Every structure is written in C-alpha cells, then in structure tokens.
Amino acid sequence: MSFWIVFWQIFFVIVLIGFAGMAVWVSISGFQDIRKLFRRLDQMHGEKKD
Amino acid sequence: MNPLQDPSILSQTHFAAVDWLIVALYLSISVFIGLKVKDYIKDMGDYIGAGRALGTALGVATMTGTEMGLITVMYSAQKGFTGGVAAFHIALVAGVVTFLVGWSGFIVAPLRKLEVLTIPEFYERRFDKKTRVLGGIMLTLGGVLNMGLFLKVGSIFIVGVAGLSHTGWALPAVMVILLLLVLVYTVLGGMLSVVITDYIQFVVLSFGLLVAVAFAVSTLGWGNIFDTVSQHMGRPGVDPLAEGGGFGPEYVLWMIFTAGLVSCAIWPTAVARALAAESPKVVKKQYMWSSISFMVRFMIPNFLGVAAFVYIKNHAPDLEAAFFPTQGEPTLDNLYAMPVFMGRMLPTVVLGIISAAMIAAFMSTHDSYLLCWSSVITQDIVAPLRKTAMSVKGRLKLTRICIVVIGLYILYWGLIYEGKDDIWDYMAVTGAIYFTGSFAVLVGGLYWKKASSAGAFLALISGLTAILGLGPVQQLLGFQMAGARVGLLTVLFSLTVLVVGSLTFPDREPKEV
Numbered sequence: 001m002s003f004w005i006v007f008w009q010i011f012f013v014i015v016l017i018g019f020a021g022m023a024v025w026v027s028i029s030g031f032q033d034i035r036k037l038f039r040r041l042d043q044m045h046g047e048k049k050d
Numbered sequence: 051m052n053p054l055q056d057p058s059i060l061s062q063t064h065f066a067a068v069d070w071l072i073v074a075l076y077l078s079i080s081v082f083i084g085l086k087v088k089d090y091i092k093d094m095g096d097y098i099g100a101g102r103a104l105g106t107a108l109g110v111a112t113m114t115g116t117e118m119g120l121i122t123v124m125y126s127a128q129k130g131f132t133g134g135v136a137a138f139h140i141a142l143v144a145g146v147v148t149f150l151v152g153w154s155g156f157i158v159a160p161l162r163k164l165e166v167l168t169i170p171e172f173y174e175r176r177f178d179k180k181t182r183v184l185g186g187i188m189l190t191l192g193g194v195l196n197m198g199l200f201l202k203v204g205s206i207f208i209v210g211v212a213g214l215s216h217t218g219w220a221l222p223a224v225m226v227i228l229l230l231l232v233l234v235y236t237v238l239g240g241m242l243s244v245v246i247t248d249y250i251q252f253v254v255l256s257f258g259l260l261v262a263v264a265f266a267v268s269t270l271g272w273g274n275i276f277d278t279v280s281q282h283m284g285r286p287g288v289d290p291l292a293e294g295g296g297f298g299p300e301y302v303l304w305m306i307f308t309a310g311l312v313s314c315a316i317w318p319t320a321v322a323r324a325l326a327a328e329s330p331k332v333v334k335k336q337y338m339w340s341s342i343s344f345m346v347r348f349m350i351p352n353f354l355g356v357a358a359f360v361y362i363k364n365h366a367p368d369l370e371a372a373f374f375p376t377q378g379e380p381t382l383d384n385l386y387a388m389p390v391f392m393g394r395m396l397p398t399v400v401l402g403i404i405s406a407a408m409i410a411a412f413m414s415t416h417d418s419y420l421l422c423w424s425s426v427i428t429q430d431i432v433a434p435l436r437k438t439a440m441s442v443k444g445r446l447k448l449t450r451i452c453i454v455v456i457g458l459y460i461l462y463w464g465l466i467y468e469g470k471d472d473i474w475d476y477m478a479v480t481g482a483i484y485f486t487g488s489f490a491v492l493v494g495g496l497y498w499k500k501a502s503s504a505g506a507f508l509a510l511i512s513g514l515t516a517i518l519g520l521g522p523v524q525q526l527l528g529f530q531m532a533g534a535r536v537g538l539l540t541v542l543f544s545l546t547v548l549v550v551g552s553l554t555f556p557d558r559e560p561k562e563v
Binding site: 004011016018019020023026028030031034037 | 289346
C-alpha cells in the first residue's frame with residue numbers, strides 16, 4: 001500500500017509542476033496565436049472578395 | 051432532524067455578493083466576445099473549423115478548454131471522493147495514451163491530412179454516403195445522450211459552492227439561466243467564439259485550479275490527505291488494481307480505452323481541434339503538449355474530490371452525517387461534496403474567481419459540444435440526404451436551430467434522469483454507443499484496405515449494444531454487469547463485426563483515401 005501512496009505523491013507533484021509550466025507557455029503563446037488567427041482570417045476573406 | 055431535510059446544510063460558504071459580481075462580470079465579457087467575433091463568420095469552415103488556422107498553443111488551450119469543462123471537474127471530483135487517490139490512474143492513462151497518439155499521429159494525423167471537417171465526412175470519403183449518414187446518427191445519438199446530464203451537474207456546482215438550497219427551485223433556475231447564456235453565444239459565434247473563450251477559460255481555470263490545490267494542501271496537510279484515505283478506504287483507496295473498491299484491472303483497461311484513446315483520438319469534440327489545426331505536424335505537437343492537460347483535467351479534480359472526502363471526515367460532522375448517513379437514511383448526492391468543500395475552504399474573492407472559471411469551463415464545454423453535435427446533424431445527416439445542395443446560409447440556420455433544440459433536450463433530461471451510476475461511468479457508457487463502432491470503422495478505414503462499406507455499416511450499428519451498460523437499462527432487462535465489462539465487450543464485438551462484415555461483403559470497387 002505504501003508503494004502506491006509514494007507513487008501517487010510523486011506523480012501528482014511532477015504533473016502539477018509540468019502543468020504550471022505549460023499554463024504559462026500556453027497563456028503567452030496562445031495570445032500571439034489569436035492575433036495571428038484573426039490576421040489570417042482577414043487575409044482569407046480579403047482574398048475571397050477579390 | 052435528518053440533515054438531508056435541512057435546506058441550510060450547504061449554506062456555510064464564503065461565497066459572498068462580491069463573488070456574484072465577479073462571476074457576472076466574467077460572463078458578460080464572454081457573451082460580449084461571442085457577439086464581437088460574429089462578424090468574422092463568413093462560411094461553414096469559419097463557423098465549425100475556425101478557418102483551419104489554429105496554432106499549437108491556441109490549439110492546446112482550446113482543446114484543454116473544451117475537455118476540461120466543469121462536467122469533467124465534477125465527475126472527476128466524484129471519482130476521487132468515492133474511489134480515493136486510486137482514481138489518479140485515470141489521469142495517468144489519459145496522459146500517456148494522448149502522448150502516444152501525438153507521437154505516432156495514430157488516427158488524428160491522417161484525418162487532418164484528408165482535410166475533412168467531421169468524422170462522418172471521412173466515412174463517406176472512405177466508404178459511402180449511407181455510412182456517413184449512419185455515422186452521423188450514431189454520433190448524435192451517443193453524443194447528445196452523453197451530454198444529457200452536463201447542465202444538471204454544472205448547476206449542482208453553482209448551487210453547492212454558492213450555498214443555495216439543494217431542495218426547491220434553485221437547481222432548475224440555475225440550469226435555465228446557464229442554458230440561456232450558453233445558447234446565446236454559441237448560436238452567434240460558432241467555433242471562433244469557442245476558441246477565444248476557451249483560451250480565456252484555459253488561463254483563468256488553470257491558475258484557479260492550481261490555487262485551489264494550494265489551499266487544499268495547506269488546509270488539510272499533505273500527509274494527512276493520503277493517511278485519511280488509506281485509513282477509511284483501505285487498499286482500494288490507493289491501489290487501482292485492487293478488487294473490492296470501485297476499480298480493478300478490468301476498469302483500468304476500460305479507462306485506457308475511454309479516458310485514453312477515445313478521449314483524444316475518437317471523441318469528435320477533441321478530434322475537431324485536430325481537424326482545425328494548421329497542419330498534420332501541428333496536430334502531433336498539439337497532442338503531445340495536450341497530454342499534460344489531459345492528465346491534469348482528471349488529476350486535479352480527482353485530488354479536490356479526495357480533499358473534500360478528507361475534509362468531511364475530519365472537519366465537518368454535519369456533512370459527514372449527510373454524505374455518509376447511518377444505514378437506511380437517504381444520502382446527499384455526492385456531486386455536492388467538492389463544491390461544498392470549496393465553498394467552506396476558499397476565501398471570498400478567490401472563490402468568485404474560481405467559480406467564474408468553473409462556469410466558464412462549463413460554458414466552453416457546452417458551446418463546443420452543442421456546436422459539434424449540431425454541425426454533424428447539418429453536415430452529415432441532413433445535407434447528404436437532401437436532393438438539392440444546401441446553401442451556406444441554410445446550413446448555418448439549421449445548425450443554430452439544432453443547437454437550441456439540443457439545449458432544450460439537456461434541460462429536460464437533466465430534470466428527469468434518475469440513474470444511480472457515477473457521472474463518469476454514465477458518460478463512458480452513453481458515449482460508447484458512438485465510439486465503440488466508430489473506433490472500429492476509423493481504424494479499419496484508415497489502416498485496413500479490405501474494410502468495406504457493409505462491414506463499417508454493421509460495426510457502427512453494433513455500438514448500440516453499449517447501452518446495456520446503463521443501470522436503468524439493466525434494471526429494465528433484469529440483469530447486472532459492470533459498465534466497464536459491457537463496454538469492453540462492445541469494443542470487441544464491433545471490431546469482430548467490422549472484420550467479418552468486410553470479408554463477407556467486400557466492396558465491388560474498394561475506395562482508398
């Protein structure tokens with residue numbers, strides 16, 4: 001039983017740290033992606049009009 | 051007095067007027083965005099595929115935003131509450147399998163390469179129109195039934211965390227208000243508003259959940275959480291392979307398939323993100339990164355459910371009497387455990403921010419699911435069956451009507467369904483109506499040249515046997531079998547049907563994609 005407790009404790013901490021790091025990256029890069037997405041949609045709709 | 055009859059049992063919360071204000075402000079911003087991005091919707095590709103222009107980080111955010119909804123938080127917390135830390139195995143298998151799917155591109159990369167908008171569209175390209183229509187019907191049936199309890203469960207969170215009465219009209223009233231909010235901005239904005247609000251939700255919810263975990267650990271004590279679980283639940287509370295608890299080897303295998311493979315590579319709302327990505331290469335990267343959030347979406351709520359259990363056992367005798375009554379007395383629905391715990395543990399303002407994030411999570415899941423099922427009805431059932439081509443305007447209008455109709459159905463289903471299964475198990479079984487057959491057809495269609503239209507058609511129908519896993523259906527038919535076993539047998543059955551059907555009735559002119 002103690003094996004599983006230690007296993008889940010280590011698993012929990014590692015995943016939590018990984019997630020915190022990913023959350024920071026996604027928050028910053030995701031914002032840049034949104035700007036890119038709208039620029040691209042503007043461009044695509046502009047091309048369709050032409 | 052029976053604690054369950056006391057309407058004030060949930061009222062000891064720190065949720066105050068300022069928290070309502072935070073929630074209202076957040077929701078107003080979401081609806082405003084839904085209205086704002088409406089101008090960018092020019093065609094069906096924009097509406098349901100966001101122009102196929104999502105970058106990796108935004109793809110990860112929107113995939114997480116959709117898949118880490120309030121419903122996920124609630125059913126995972128319920129699993130932690132009833133199954134202890136052994137429930138973490140669901141998170142582990144979900145993360146590992148998602149990573150492997152991303153690494154190999156299994157199913158998702160070839161689908162994206164084909165540039166289809168929906169999975170049934172692939173069925174037509176690979177097989178024929180009738181397979182597409184049947185695929186659309188099965189998907190809608192399983193999917194809509196699957197989301198039938200979302201509205202109720204999400205509303206239970208709000209009632210629990212805000213300390214409203216669990217008896218009377220509070221729950222139905224919250225259900226109606228939430229439904230109206232979701233319908234307004236899904237109908238208006240489509241996938242673009244979904245993507246943007248998913249991103250905002252990702253940011254707020256990610257940091258909100260991390261804060262909630264920190265509060266739970268500092269309130270209850272790290273070691274004490276694990277000690278209390280092993281003391282009250284014994285070995286099954288920590289070892290997922292132990293029999294006698296809620297899990298065991300068969301259940302773990304079922305989770306590898308459902309929480310792992312299906313959640314990321316078969317379930318259409320997740321696959322929709324793959325299909326909206328810039329390229330197959332971005333899809334693979336997106337999946338490898340998302341494996342972390344696929345793990346977290348189960349793990350953190352599991353942990354909060356476990357923390358709620360520990361809190362109730364050690365610090366709240368009134369709640370213990372309601373959730374674990376002496377024999378014969380009615381039990382308070384254990385879905386209330388996590389929100390009530392959060393309401394008592396977190397301070398005002400923090401509670402408002404986390405509640406706003408949770409409601410946002412609720413909305414982002416609903417909008418994606420409503421959009422997904424209704425676009426399948428339009429694109430894969432109605433449009434292929436019509437003799438004349440449907441205009442873009444007609445398709446958008448029909449999709450929006452379907453969104454409203456499905457919304458009304460989930461309100462109705464949430465009010466009448468009385469099954470006793472854990473929500474996650476209910477969802478796995480109802481979803482299996484679609485995904486067991488779909489798994490066989492997708493794998494066969496993409497990787498086996500001899501897979502035929504007849505085999506695919508029969509495999510899709512065979513998925514219907516999964517409904518035997520539901521408690522009320524078993525009661526009706528007078529037998530009992532674990533949902534996990536029914537699900538695994540249905541997977542094997544569908545695969546067998548595909549192989550036998552394809553070999554017996556091969557296509558005259560086999561199609562390749």
